[in-house]
Protein backbone atom coordinates (compact mmCIF):
# COMPACT_ATOMS: atom_id res chain seq x y z
CA UNK A 1 0.00 0.00 0.00
CA UNK A 2 1.28 3.47 -0.84
CA UNK A 3 1.09 6.42 1.50
CA UNK A 4 -1.49 8.07 -0.76
CA UNK A 5 -3.77 5.05 -0.62
CA UNK A 6 -3.36 4.68 3.14
CA UNK A 7 -4.26 8.36 3.57
CA UNK A 8 -7.28 8.07 1.29
CA UNK A 9 -8.57 4.86 2.94
CA UNK A 10 -8.20 6.20 6.47
CA UNK A 11 -9.73 9.58 5.58
CA UNK A 12 -12.69 7.95 3.82
CA UNK A 13 -13.28 5.66 6.79
CA UNK A 14 -12.99 8.44 9.38
CA UNK A 15 -15.38 10.64 7.37
CA UNK A 16 -18.02 7.89 7.32
CA UNK A 17 -17.51 6.98 10.99
CA UNK A 18 -17.71 10.64 11.95
CA UNK A 19 -21.03 11.10 10.12
CA UNK A 20 -22.43 7.87 11.58
CA UNK A 21 -21.45 8.67 15.16
CA UNK A 22 -22.80 12.24 14.95
CA UNK A 23 -26.15 10.81 13.87
CA UNK A 24 -26.16 9.02 17.25
CA UNK A 25 -24.79 11.88 19.37
CA UNK A 26 -21.89 14.29 19.54
CA UNK A 27 -20.87 12.44 22.70
CA UNK A 28 -20.82 9.04 21.01
CA UNK A 29 -17.16 8.19 20.41
CA UNK A 30 -16.24 5.26 18.16
CA UNK A 31 -12.90 3.48 18.25
CA UNK A 32 -11.51 2.04 15.00
CA UNK A 33 -9.52 -1.20 15.01
CA UNK A 34 -7.87 -1.97 11.66
CA UNK A 35 -8.11 -5.68 10.96
CA UNK A 36 -4.86 -6.62 9.26
CA UNK A 37 -5.34 -10.41 9.04
CA UNK A 38 -5.18 -10.57 5.22
CA UNK A 39 -2.54 -7.86 4.86
CA UNK A 40 1.17 -7.41 5.38
CA UNK A 41 3.14 -5.76 8.15
CA UNK A 42 4.23 -3.08 5.68
CA UNK A 43 0.56 -2.27 4.95
CA UNK A 44 0.00 -1.87 8.69
CA UNK A 45 3.04 0.39 8.84
CA UNK A 46 1.65 2.65 6.08
CA UNK A 47 -1.59 3.07 8.01
CA UNK A 48 0.36 3.69 11.21
CA UNK A 49 2.31 6.46 9.49
CA UNK A 50 -0.90 8.27 8.55
CA UNK A 51 -2.31 7.99 12.06
CA UNK A 52 -3.99 4.63 12.71
CA UNK A 53 -2.80 3.05 15.98
CA UNK A 54 -5.03 0.06 16.80
CA UNK A 55 -4.91 -3.15 14.78
CA UNK A 56 -6.41 -6.60 15.14
CA UNK A 57 -5.47 -10.14 14.15
CA UNK A 58 -7.43 -13.38 14.38
CA UNK A 59 -4.56 -15.88 14.66
CA UNK A 60 -2.08 -15.92 17.54
CA UNK A 61 0.84 -16.77 15.26
CA UNK A 62 0.06 -13.89 12.87
CA UNK A 63 -0.39 -11.51 15.77
CA UNK A 64 3.03 -12.50 17.09
CA UNK A 65 4.71 -12.02 13.70
CA UNK A 66 3.22 -8.56 13.16
CA UNK A 67 4.09 -7.50 16.71
CA UNK A 68 7.70 -8.54 16.07
CA UNK A 69 7.83 -6.85 12.65
CA UNK A 70 6.39 -3.59 14.00
CA UNK A 71 7.96 -3.65 17.44
CA UNK A 72 9.48 -0.17 17.01
CA UNK A 73 6.04 1.50 16.67
CA UNK A 74 3.68 2.27 19.56
CA UNK A 75 0.79 0.15 18.25
CA UNK A 76 -2.18 -1.26 20.11
CA UNK A 77 -2.95 -4.90 19.27
CA UNK A 78 -6.32 -6.61 19.50
CA UNK A 79 -7.03 -10.33 19.25
CA UNK A 80 -10.33 -11.03 17.45
CA UNK A 81 -10.27 -14.73 16.48
CA UNK A 82 -11.22 -18.05 18.02
CA UNK A 83 -8.67 -18.96 20.65
CA UNK A 84 -7.55 -22.60 20.69
CA UNK A 85 -6.61 -24.02 24.10
CA UNK A 86 -3.10 -24.81 22.97
CA UNK A 87 -2.53 -21.15 22.00
CA UNK A 88 -3.66 -19.58 25.27
CA UNK A 89 -0.20 -19.30 26.79
CA UNK A 90 1.18 -17.78 23.59
CA UNK A 91 -1.54 -15.14 23.58
CA UNK A 92 -0.91 -14.31 27.25
CA UNK A 93 2.77 -13.78 26.47
CA UNK A 94 1.84 -11.32 23.68
CA UNK A 95 -0.20 -9.24 26.16
CA UNK A 96 -2.80 -7.90 23.69
CA UNK A 97 -4.61 -4.64 24.51
CA UNK A 98 -7.98 -6.34 24.17
CA UNK A 99 -9.17 -9.87 23.45
CA UNK A 100 -12.58 -9.63 21.73
CA UNK A 101 -13.44 -13.29 21.38
CA UNK A 102 -14.01 -14.84 24.78
CA UNK A 103 -16.78 -17.14 23.59
CA UNK A 104 -17.56 -19.62 26.39
CA UNK A 105 -17.36 -20.11 30.13
CA UNK A 106 -14.98 -23.04 29.54
CA UNK A 107 -12.55 -20.84 27.63
CA UNK A 108 -12.83 -18.19 30.37
CA UNK A 109 -11.97 -20.73 33.07
CA UNK A 110 -9.05 -22.10 31.14
CA UNK A 111 -7.73 -18.65 30.28
CA UNK A 112 -8.13 -17.48 33.87
CA UNK A 113 -6.21 -20.47 35.20
CA UNK A 114 -3.30 -19.86 32.83
CA UNK A 115 -3.29 -16.12 33.57
CA UNK A 116 -3.15 -16.93 37.29
CA UNK A 117 -0.14 -19.22 36.85
CA UNK A 118 1.69 -16.46 34.98
CA UNK A 119 0.45 -13.80 37.40
CA UNK A 120 -1.03 -11.80 34.54
CA UNK A 121 -4.33 -10.19 33.60
CA UNK A 122 -6.10 -9.83 30.29
CA UNK A 123 -8.84 -7.45 29.16
CA UNK A 124 -11.53 -9.32 27.24
CA UNK A 125 -14.94 -8.93 25.63
CA UNK A 126 -17.62 -11.59 25.82
CA UNK A 127 -18.49 -12.68 22.29
CA UNK A 128 -22.20 -13.09 21.66
CA UNK A 129 -23.70 -15.17 18.87
CA UNK A 130 -26.51 -12.73 18.25
CA UNK A 131 -27.19 -13.98 14.73
CA UNK A 132 -27.71 -17.55 15.99
CA UNK A 133 -25.53 -18.86 13.13
CA UNK A 134 -23.97 -22.26 13.77
CA UNK A 135 -20.77 -21.23 12.03
CA UNK A 136 -20.25 -18.39 14.50
CA UNK A 137 -18.72 -18.55 17.96
CA UNK A 138 -20.13 -16.86 20.99
CA UNK A 139 -22.55 -17.38 23.82
CA UNK A 140 -26.29 -17.55 23.32
CA UNK A 141 -27.84 -14.10 23.91
CA UNK A 142 -30.21 -15.49 26.55
CA UNK A 143 -27.25 -16.74 28.63
CA UNK A 144 -24.98 -13.75 28.06
CA UNK A 145 -25.76 -11.74 31.20
CA UNK A 146 -25.38 -14.77 33.49
CA UNK A 147 -22.15 -15.87 31.85
CA UNK A 148 -20.78 -12.33 32.05
CA UNK A 149 -21.60 -12.21 35.78
CA UNK A 150 -20.11 -15.63 36.34
CA UNK A 151 -16.84 -14.63 34.65
CA UNK A 152 -16.66 -11.41 36.68
CA UNK A 153 -17.21 -13.38 39.89
CA UNK A 154 -15.03 -16.41 39.25
CA UNK A 155 -12.23 -15.26 36.89
CA UNK A 156 -10.31 -12.52 38.73
CA UNK A 157 -7.49 -12.47 36.17
CA UNK A 158 -9.88 -11.65 33.34
CA UNK A 159 -10.99 -8.01 33.14
CA UNK A 160 -14.24 -8.01 31.22
CA UNK A 161 -14.71 -4.77 29.33
CA UNK A 162 -17.90 -5.41 27.38
CA UNK A 163 -19.27 -7.41 24.50
CA UNK A 164 -18.51 -8.25 20.89
CA UNK A 165 -20.56 -9.62 18.04
CA UNK A 166 -20.27 -10.34 14.34
CA UNK A 167 -23.34 -9.14 12.44
CA UNK A 168 -25.59 -11.66 10.72
CA UNK A 169 -24.22 -12.91 7.44
CA UNK A 170 -27.14 -11.76 5.33
CA UNK A 171 -28.19 -9.45 2.51
CA UNK A 172 -31.19 -8.54 4.63
CA UNK A 173 -30.33 -5.40 6.56
CA UNK A 174 -33.14 -6.06 9.05
CA UNK A 175 -31.46 -9.33 10.08
CA UNK A 176 -28.09 -7.66 10.55
CA UNK A 177 -29.74 -4.90 12.54
CA UNK A 178 -31.49 -7.45 14.77
CA UNK A 179 -28.17 -9.05 15.67
CA UNK A 180 -26.71 -5.64 16.56
CA UNK A 181 -29.75 -4.58 18.59
CA UNK A 182 -29.70 -7.84 20.58
CA UNK A 183 -26.05 -7.20 21.45
CA UNK A 184 -26.61 -3.53 22.30
CA UNK A 185 -29.46 -4.51 24.64
CA UNK A 186 -27.14 -6.91 26.47
CA UNK A 187 -24.48 -4.19 26.66
CA UNK A 188 -27.06 -1.81 28.21
CA UNK A 189 -28.29 -4.49 30.63
CA UNK A 190 -24.71 -4.92 31.90
CA UNK A 191 -24.64 -1.34 33.20
CA UNK A 192 -23.87 -2.39 36.79
CA UNK A 193 -20.52 -3.76 35.51
CA UNK A 194 -19.60 -0.53 33.71
CA UNK A 195 -18.84 -2.18 30.36
CA UNK A 196 -16.65 -0.01 28.14
CA UNK A 197 -16.92 -1.53 24.67
CA UNK A 198 -19.70 -2.72 22.43
CA UNK A 199 -17.54 -4.12 19.60
CA UNK A 200 -19.60 -4.55 16.44
CA UNK A 201 -19.38 -3.59 12.81
CA UNK A 202 -17.01 -4.58 9.99
CA UNK A 203 -16.37 -3.16 6.50
CA UNK A 204 -19.83 -4.02 5.19
CA UNK A 205 -21.93 -2.99 8.15
CA UNK A 206 -20.08 -0.54 10.42
CA UNK A 207 -22.45 2.39 9.75
CA UNK A 208 -25.45 0.27 10.72
CA UNK A 209 -23.54 -1.04 13.76
CA UNK A 210 -22.77 2.51 14.93
CA UNK A 211 -26.43 3.49 14.45
CA UNK A 212 -27.27 0.55 16.73
CA UNK A 213 -24.82 1.76 19.39
CA UNK A 214 -21.47 0.22 18.54
CA UNK A 215 -18.51 2.14 19.98
CA UNK A 216 -15.75 -0.05 18.53
CA UNK A 217 -15.63 -1.17 14.91
CA UNK A 218 -13.28 -3.78 13.41
CA UNK A 219 -12.54 -2.82 9.83
CA UNK A 220 -10.36 -4.82 7.46
CA UNK A 221 -10.97 -4.76 3.71
CA UNK A 222 -12.23 -1.16 3.53
CA UNK A 223 -9.19 0.18 5.32
CA UNK A 224 -6.61 -1.94 3.51
CA UNK A 225 -8.04 -1.90 -0.02
CA UNK A 226 -5.49 -1.08 -2.70
CA UNK A 227 -7.87 0.02 -5.49
Ligand SMILES: *Cc1c(COP(=O)(O)O)cnc(C)c1O
Pocket residue numbers: 035037058080081166201202203204218219220221222
Ligand atom coordinates in the same frame (compact mmCIF):
# COMPACT_ATOMS: atom_id res chain seq x y z
C1 LIG B 1 -12.00 -10.34 9.44
C2 LIG B 1 -12.74 -9.81 10.59
C3 LIG B 1 -13.16 -8.47 10.61
C4 LIG B 1 -12.94 -7.50 9.46
O1 LIG B 1 -13.66 -7.87 8.33
P1 LIG B 1 -13.77 -6.91 7.04
O2 LIG B 1 -15.03 -7.34 6.40
O3 LIG B 1 -12.56 -7.18 6.21
O4 LIG B 1 -13.83 -5.51 7.53
C5 LIG B 1 -13.81 -8.03 11.75
N1 LIG B 1 -14.04 -8.84 12.81
C6 LIG B 1 -13.66 -10.13 12.82
C7 LIG B 1 -13.95 -10.96 14.01
C8 LIG B 1 -12.99 -10.65 11.72
O5 LIG B 1 -12.62 -11.94 11.73
